[in-house]
Each structure stands twice: as structure tokens, then as C-alpha cells.
Amino acid sequence: MNISEKEIEGIVRQVIAGMAVSEASSGMVIDGKTYLGVFEDMNDAIDAAWKAQKKLYDMSVEEKEEIISAIRRLILEEAETLARLGVSETGMGRVEHKILKHRYVAQKTPGTEDLVTEAITGDKGLTLLELAPFGVIGAMTPSTNPSETVLCNSIGMIAGSNTVVFNPHPGALMTSLYAVDLVNRAARSVGAPENLAVAVRKPTMETSDIMMKSPKVRMICCTGGPGVVRAVLSSGKKAIGAGAGNPPVIVDD
Structure with a gap:
């Protein structure tokens, strides 16, 4: 029986995915559940995301789209779980509304x-414009839409060959960690590297400061109140911030 190269590639990726399941090296057990991509130390989380980004960068667009498609599927499958967890933990919102939000995210x-690659031609030659990744992006997420923000950020950032380090709002910690775990479960299911999205077990102002100052973190993204957004936009790095009543803005380094 002849087997095509594409079929062989698929078999290899399934084997790799099975090996990853047996290792479970990046998981942290919290209340009996293993959360992939969660670390005790912020520096360890950043290092893991930095290593994963090198692997992600070498993947084809088709392979990255496969990861994103897997994330979308899992979000749709677990939309109600995510919604109920968010409402229960934060006391904000309605389950039926949050289910819709997760569906829209997916x-x-x-x-x-x-x-999209852009080509510009003229009398003086040809200019080719291609989008390139930043590398590791640090993200701060709110208590109002915790899992929605984590998942939306992850899809967009992974699509651009970036990995992301989250310092979630303590008031929505478990919901945020569940979303980080979902991203890594989706990646694992298609044989992709883990730690494409990571977070810390106990986010604090100190872990946020470590994240913003790390030389391995090239860009900062923040969704939250005006105070924390101002701090991020003043970090000295390229930053995206969205605060209450304020549109997202980009500050170039």
C-alpha cells in the first residue's frame, strides 16, 4: 500500500501528540486539575513561551491555522463551561451572554x-512588505471578560507567530488559567508545541513588573482600567492598551 508524504506527516504528528500527552511537563495541578502552560514563577513562564515561539516561528502558515482551528473548536465545545466559570468566579455578567461572547471569539x-503580503512596484523597482512576529508578547487581562480576552489575544497572537505570557487579573484567576489551558490543549491535540500561551499561578504586581521588564518580552498588551493601561503604555516597549472608555492605541518604541 502506497502512503503519501502528507499521510506520513499526519501519522508522525499524531505520534508526537501522543508523546506530549505522556510527558505533561508544563502542567500544574490545581485542585485536582492539570492546567497546561501555568507556572509558579514568571521567569519560568517567559522562558517557556520564548522557547515555544522559536518552534512556532518555523511552522508553516497552514500548521498555525490548524492550531487556531483547534482552539476555535474547543472554545465552541466549552463555551458554556467558560461562561459559567467566569460568572461564578467574578460575579459579573450573565451566563447566556458570556456563551455568546465566547462563540463570537471563536x-x-x-x-x-x-x-497578507503586499507588493508595491514602480519606476524604481519593487518593494515587498511582509508581516513579521514580535516574538513573546506580555498580556494583562481583566476580570470583566477574562477568558474571552485570553482566547481572543491568543488566536491573534499565535496567528502572527507570537507566543503570549499572561498576567491575569487576580479576581478572575481560575477562569483565565482555564482559558490558557484550553489553548495548550488545542495545540497539543494537533501535535503543536505547548506553552504557546502561558501564565503564572499567582499573578501580582511583582510578576507584572517582571513581565514588562523582561528583555525576552518584546511587546505589551493590556486590557483593563485606565491606571494599568497608562502604566503599560509608559513601559518603554511597544504596547497596545484598551482601558475603560478608551479605544485601543499603539505606542511605538
């Missing part, structure tokens, strides 16, 4: 289709 968040 269906509407831009992915690799936004990676």
Missing part, C-alpha cells in the same frame, strides 16, 4: 487570513 477573531 468565530470572529481574525487568524492567519490577516497575514
Whole structure:
């Protein structure tokens, strides 16, 4: 029986995925559940994301789209779980509304289709514009829409070959960690590297400071109140911030 190269590649990736399941090296057990991509120390989380980004960078657009498609599927499958967890932990919102929000995140968040190469020609030659990743992005997420923000950020950032380190709002910690775990479970299911999204077990102002000052973190993204957004936009790095009543802005380094 002849087997095509594509079929062989698929078999190899399934084997690799099975090996990853047996290792479970990046998981942290909290209340009996293993959360992939969760670390005790912020520096360890950043290092893991930095290593994973090198692997992600070498993957094809098709492979990255496969990861994103897996994330979308899991979000749709677990939308109610995520919604109930968020409402229960934060006391904000309604389950039926949050289910819809997660569905919109899964269906509407831009992915690799936004990676468009542009060519400009003229009398003086040709200019080719291609989008390139930042590398590791540090992200601070709110208590209002914790899992929605983690998942939306992850899809967009992974599509661009970036990995992301989250310092979630303590008031929505377990919901945020569940979302980080979901991203890594989805990646694992298609044989992709883990730690594409990571977080710390106990986010604090100190872990946030470590994240913003780390030379391995090239960009900062923040969704939260005006105070924390101002701090991020003053970090000295390229930053994206969205605060209450404020549109997202980009500050170039």
C-alpha cells in the first residue's frame, strides 16, 4: 500500500501528540486539575513561551491555522463551561451572554487570513512588505471578560507567530488559567508545541513588573482600567492598551 508524504506527516504528528500527552511537563495541578502552560514563577513562564515561539516561528502558515482551528473548536465545545466559570468566579455578567461572547471569539477573531503580503512596484523597482512576529508578547487581562480576552489575544497572537505570557487579573484567576489551558490543549491535540500561551499561578504586581521588564518580552498588551493601561503604555516597549472608555492605541518604541 502506497502512503503519501502528507499521510506520513499526519501519522508522525499524531505520534508526537501522543508523546506530549505522556510527558505533561508544563502542567500544574490545581485542585485536582492539570492546567497546561501555568507556572509558579514568571521567569519560568517567559522562558517557556520564548522557547515555544522559536518552534512556532518555523511552522508553516497552514500548521498555525490548524492550531487556531483547534482552539476555535474547543472554545465552541466549552463555551458554556467558560461562561459559567467566569460568572461564578467574578460575579459579573450573565451566563447566556458570556456563551455568546465566547462563540463570537471563536468565530470572529481574525487568524492567519490577516497575514497578507503586499507588493508595491514602480519606476524604481519593487518593494515587498511582509508581516513579521514580535516574538513573546506580555498580556494583562481583566476580570470583566477574562477568558474571552485570553482566547481572543491568543488566536491573534499565535496567528502572527507570537507566543503570549499572561498576567491575569487576580479576581478572575481560575477562569483565565482555564482559558490558557484550553489553548495548550488545542495545540497539543494537533501535535503543536505547548506553552504557546502561558501564565503564572499567582499573578501580582511583582510578576507584572517582571513581565514588562523582561528583555525576552518584546511587546505589551493590556486590557483593563485606565491606571494599568497608562502604566503599560509608559513601559518603554511597544504596547497596545484598551482601558475603560478608551479605544485601543499603539505606542511605538
